[in-house]
Each structure stands twice: as C-alpha cells, then as structure tokens.
Amino acid sequence: MTYTTPVQNLLKQSKNNPNKVYLHQPIARQWQKFTWTEVEHQARCIAKGLQSQGYEKGSRIGILSKNCAHWIISDLAIMMAGYIPVAIFSTAHHNTISFIIKHADLKAIFVGKLDDTSAAESAINPDVLRIAFPYPTASTTESFTSWLSKYPPIENVHQASIDDTATILYTSGSTGKPKGVVLTYKNWVSAAQSTALKFNMTSNDRQMSYLPLAHAVERSLEASSLFIGYEIYFVESLETFIEDLNYGKPTVFGSVPRLWTKFQSQILKNIPEKKLNFLISIPIINKIIAKKIRTKLGLECARYFVSGTAPIPLSLLQWYEKLGINISEAWGMSETSSISCINLPYVKSDLGTIGKPIDCVTMELSKEGEILIKGDAVFSEYYRDTETTSESFTDGWFNTGDCGENTASGAFKIVGRIKDKFKTSKGKYVAPVPIESLLSANTDIDQVCVMGAGLKQPIAIVVLNNSISKANTEAVEKLKNILIDVNNKLESHQKLDYILVCSGVWDIDNGLLTPTLKIKRNAIEQKYMQLINGELLGDIIWESEIASI
Known part of the structure; x- marks a missing residue:
C-alpha cells in the first residue's frame, strides 16, 4: 500500500473538492461549516504564525482542548510548519499537564474547549506560548482568530518523509506517569488507511468526533477522513450529544x-x-x-x-x-x-x-x-x-x-x-475481565470491577444504573440471581464471595476512570481496600450501610 501524509491528503482534497464541507462545528447551537479550502487556508495561516516564532524544525507544539474543528486545523498547521504535535487529554490534571510540557519540551500550546481551566492555568509555564481557540478558555497571550488575520498563509508547506515523526501520543497514565508513544507518519496513516479501506469508506460517509483527539482512535479517524475525504461532525457538549448525533447522522x-x-x-x-x-x-x-x-x-444511517x-x-x-x-x-x-x-x-x-x-x-x-x-x-x-x-x-x-x-x-x-490478574490468599490466579463480562448480563449493573488480591475469594464491586437502591426488591433479586448464575459458571477459586454495591459513580473527575473511560483498577482497589479487607457478611452488600471510607 502507498502511504500519504495527512498534509498531502489535505492538499489533494482541497484541490479536488474545494467547496465541499469537511468539518461541522456546533457553537452556541449554530452549526459552523468549514470547507476543504477553508481548512487549508486557516491551517496555512496558523502554520505561518508558528514559524514566525522562530522555533527549530521538529519542535514540539501542544494541543489541550476538547474535540473541535480548530483542534484538527491546528494539528495540520503544526505539521505544515515542520513541527510535531503533542496532544494532551482535555481532562488531564495539573501534574499530568506539567509533566508532558516538561517531558516533551513544548514550545507552545493551543488551548481550547475545557470543562475546567484551572489545571491549564496553573500547569502551563510562562515561557510556553499559549494560543487560544475561539472558545472561553484559559488566559492566553495569542489567539487562533487573531493569527488568521495577522499572518498570511504559509507558501512552502513542510513535506515530511513517511518515516519522520508525526506525533507523540501520551498514554492515559492509568498505572503511573504517561508514556510518550512516538508515531511516525507510516505508523499513523497505515492504520488509518487500512481501517478506512476495511470499512469501505467513501467521501459520502460521515463520522462523529467526540472521543478524545488526544487518543490514538480519534487521531486515526482524523487521518482516515483526510485520506478518504469524508465529513466530520463535532459535539458541543455532553448535554447536546444525542441532539448533535441526530444532526450529524453518522454512517x-x-x-x-x-x-x-x-x-x-x-x-x-x-x-x-x-x-x-x-x-x-x-x-x-x-x-x-x-x-x-x-x-x-x-x-x-449507520x-x-x-x-x-x-x-x-x-x-x-x-x-x-x-x-x-x-x-x-x-x-x-x-x-x-x-x-x-x-x-x-x-x-x-x-x-x-x-x-x-x-x-x-x-x-x-x-x-x-x-x-x-x-x-x-x-x-x-x-x-x-x-x-x-x-x-x-x-x-x-x-x-x-x-x-x-x-x-x-x-x-x-x-x-x-x-497485570490485571491477581492471586487470592489460596495462591490461585484469577483473571477479572471474563467474570466482569458475565456480571454485565445484568442490565442494572452500570460499572463493575472484580478484585481479590490476598482475599480468600474474589469479590465484585459494582455501580448500579439510575441510583437503584436496596428498597428496589426486584433489582436486589436480580443481583442475587446474577451472582448465583455467574458462580455456577466459575471454578471454585474464581467464585465470587459477594457483590459490593457502591454509593457513587466512577468517573474521570474522581480519578477512577481514564480519559477513555476505562476503569482504573488500582485506584478503585485502593479506594475500597478498607472495606473489602474487613469481614463482610452476605451476598449483596451496600456501601451505604457500612462504615464510610
């Protein structure tokens, strides 16, 4: 397969389909549309602005924002200017942002849509140039919008080799400090192009971009859209998600x-x-x-x-x-x-x-x-x-x-x-994922984590849907039945001692989920360690009825 870089694909799409809409961005419930020509023009202007700062080729430039059209335009601009984009999860805390800025030696950072700007405000060093996307965000010295009028479009776009470094993706750091994954253009586009062809995608397709663009999956969506030429729709907020989904009607x-x-x-x-x-x-x-x-x-339409x-x-x-x-x-x-x-x-x-x-x-x-x-x-x-x-x-x-x-x-x-396998006090190893999958047959269970290192038997910690309480006798009976059903399918050392029903949800903000919504097993185990190490009697146990953590 012949691989082409995202910038090469942008120039091709802009030439062949200049007036076709590429990006759809909702702002205050109004949909702003960006054609291929507009995306190329804005990327060239932003690239010129970056080059005007005098950074050396290969310098790392950060992007800290929720998904939006300006995220992709800035990503393309960084590559056009000969620099390396470094994405940071918009939900990252102070320590993570500070670590990545220092570890990657970021020269500048684009900041945009954020639910909370306090981490960005405190973590971004004064010597790192801040450029604001056109949304309420952290305080900055420069803005994306002003650069569009301040700088003319760059004339000579950097032509990267397919083996050059394209981007550095930092892992979500669920087990410690994030690791910087260096991806070449070949790495990045080979996966994107192969996947797009496997899906038989055409320029008439549509996709929603809402999973973090700091993650490999969404960056692959970006690269495949540039390769194929299909449209991308963004989501304005969690509250408007279904409404935006109905507008975009992804294929x-x-x-x-x-x-x-x-x-x-x-x-x-x-x-x-x-x-x-x-x-x-x-x-x-x-x-x-x-x-x-x-x-x-x-x-x-999917x-x-x-x-x-x-x-x-x-x-x-x-x-x-x-x-x-x-x-x-x-x-x-x-x-x-x-x-x-x-x-x-x-x-x-x-x-x-x-x-x-x-x-x-x-x-x-x-x-x-x-x-x-x-x-x-x-x-x-x-x-x-x-x-x-x-x-x-x-x-x-x-x-x-x-x-x-x-x-x-x-x-x-x-x-x-x-690394998720654990050993009970009986010296037997247990893999939690298959057991969690069996428990999820109960549709009342919203989140589940099986653990048991050092315990006589594994236990399951669950979060229930829609704040189901002990007073809901039907739900309690369903929990008892799923425990029996699951245990009947397990070997003796795998059988669950009980199900512990948590009082609160696990989310990104309380540190129990990663930015890609995977459970942080170590964090969950640490949070509930005091409870599960005690002598708890019964098959269904409610956190709300025992001593607080």
Whole structure:
C-alpha cells in the first residue's frame, strides 16, 4: 500500500473538492461549516504564525482542548510548519499537564474547549506560548482568530518523509506517569488507511468526533477522513450529544463500552426490559421497534458500529444485535496507532472476539498467551525512554500486555491484561475481565470491577444504573440471581464471595476512570481496600450501610 501524509491528503482534497464541507462545528447551537479550502487556508495561516516564532524544525507544539474543528486545523498547521504535535487529554490534571510540557519540551500550546481551566492555568509555564481557540478558555497571550488575520498563509508547506515523526501520543497514565508513544507518519496513516479501506469508506460517509483527539482512535479517524475525504461532525457538549448525533447522522459510529452501556440504560429507561424483550420477539414489530430506537439515537444511517478501548461484555453485544445494531468489537493501542484487529466484516459466530488483524499488522500469541504484534502501524520507541522501549519488544514483536486466545475461526479473543490478574490468599490466579463480562448480563449493573488480591475469594464491586437502591426488591433479586448464575459458571477459586454495591459513580473527575473511560483498577482497589479487607457478611452488600471510607 502507498502511504500519504495527512498534509498531502489535505492538499489533494482541497484541490479536488474545494467547496465541499469537511468539518461541522456546533457553537452556541449554530452549526459552523468549514470547507476543504477553508481548512487549508486557516491551517496555512496558523502554520505561518508558528514559524514566525522562530522555533527549530521538529519542535514540539501542544494541543489541550476538547474535540473541535480548530483542534484538527491546528494539528495540520503544526505539521505544515515542520513541527510535531503533542496532544494532551482535555481532562488531564495539573501534574499530568506539567509533566508532558516538561517531558516533551513544548514550545507552545493551543488551548481550547475545557470543562475546567484551572489545571491549564496553573500547569502551563510562562515561557510556553499559549494560543487560544475561539472558545472561553484559559488566559492566553495569542489567539487562533487573531493569527488568521495577522499572518498570511504559509507558501512552502513542510513535506515530511513517511518515516519522520508525526506525533507523540501520551498514554492515559492509568498505572503511573504517561508514556510518550512516538508515531511516525507510516505508523499513523497505515492504520488509518487500512481501517478506512476495511470499512469501505467513501467521501459520502460521515463520522462523529467526540472521543478524545488526544487518543490514538480519534487521531486515526482524523487521518482516515483526510485520506478518504469524508465529513466530520463535532459535539458541543455532553448535554447536546444525542441532539448533535441526530444532526450529524453518522454512517459509521464508534464508541466505548461505557457509552454503549449508557445508551442501553437510556433505552431501558424509556422502555422497560420485559416490554422491550416482548416487542422484539414479535416478527415485523421487532423491526419497527428496532428502527425507531436507532432513529431516536441518531444512528438510522449507520452502516457500521464499533466498540473499542476496553473489553465489551458479550451479553451487551447480543442485546444490541436484537436491535439491528451489530457492533464490531475492535482492539488496538496507542502503540499500534489505533485499531489493529476487528470483527469486520461482522461475523455473528465471532461475537465476543476482536476478530482478525487488519492488513498492515501481524499478530500472534506467545507461549504464555500474550498477544504480540508487529507491522507498519506499530511504533518503535517511547519518547526519551530507551529502557521501557527495550523491555517492550522481543525479537521485533511488541509485547502488548494483553492475554489472548485464538478461536477455531482464527479470531483473537481478549481475556484480560496480564497485570490485571491477581492471586487470592489460596495462591490461585484469577483473571477479572471474563467474570466482569458475565456480571454485565445484568442490565442494572452500570460499572463493575472484580478484585481479590490476598482475599480468600474474589469479590465484585459494582455501580448500579439510575441510583437503584436496596428498597428496589426486584433489582436486589436480580443481583442475587446474577451472582448465583455467574458462580455456577466459575471454578471454585474464581467464585465470587459477594457483590459490593457502591454509593457513587466512577468517573474521570474522581480519578477512577481514564480519559477513555476505562476503569482504573488500582485506584478503585485502593479506594475500597478498607472495606473489602474487613469481614463482610452476605451476598449483596451496600456501601451505604457500612462504615464510610
């Protein structure tokens, strides 16, 4: 396959489709549209502004903002000017922002849409130039808007080699300090182009950009949109998400397990589970109901549905399938430039697996069952960390840290992270992910984490949907039944001692979820350690009824 850089693709799209709309940005509920020509023009002006600061080629320039059109335009401008973009999660705390600025030696940083500007205000050093996107944001010395009139478009765009460094992606730091994943243009675009071709995408397709652009998955969406020429719609806020989804009507829609669970909860809030199960069991009526639900979500035009970044319960995939939403589970990492393996074309018998590798990578299992990967999309180094880099590769294969299995069809199945396995006091190892997947068959369970290091038996900590309380006898009975059902499927050392129902949710703000909505096992275990180490009696235990942490 011939690889082309994002900037090369932008220039091609602008030349061939100058007046076609590329980016759709909602601002105060009004949709602002950017054509290919406008995106190129603005990127050239911003690139000129950056070059005027006198930075050396290869300097690192940061972007700290929620997703928006200006994020992508600035990303392209940084590359046009010959610099390296470094993305920072918009939810990052002071210490993370400060660490990345220092570690990457950022010369400047674009700051934009942020729910809370205090971390940015305190973490960005005075000697780092701040450029504000046209939204309320942290205080800055320069602005994106003023640069559009202050600087003329750059004439000579930097032409990067396919093997040059394209970007540095910092991991979400769920187990410590973030690591800087150095991606070359070949790494980045090989995954994006291979995925776009696998989805048979055309310039008539549409996608929503709402998962963090600081993450590999969304950066791959950016690169594939430039390669194919399809449109991107942004979301104004969490409150307007469904409204924006209905406006954009994506033809390909990807999400994370946490949000698929949230969608399910909203559907069941409007249609009780028993009633929905009855309606979708009736021929003809089931198709009408399923279409109505997809339409209400804004997904009536979607050809493909995807879930990634964390394991998704098989029961949830099967539930959505009844609604005509066939979710292809995907797998990838920052180190593999986004999706590397996916159940696409969608194969029903491969539900519960991540399918097979895309064209630009090769995957296999080690003797210990760890997934190994190599190919054009796989990175070659962590920024300024030769020791970790060396430890991460074996004979050219990247050690992913994920435990896997191969099915009879040749598909890969994730059974958890190696580091997530824990040993009970009986000396037996337990993998939590398969047990969590079984528990998720109970649609009242919103979040779940199985733990038990040093305990006589594993336990499950859960957060329930819609503030379900102990007074809800039906919900309590369902919890008791799922505990019995799950334990009947487990070996003796895996059986759950009890389910602990938490009083509050786990989210990014309280440090229990990563920016990509994966649970932080270490943080959750530390938070509830005092409780689970005590003698708790019963099968369903409520945090609200025992001593506060």
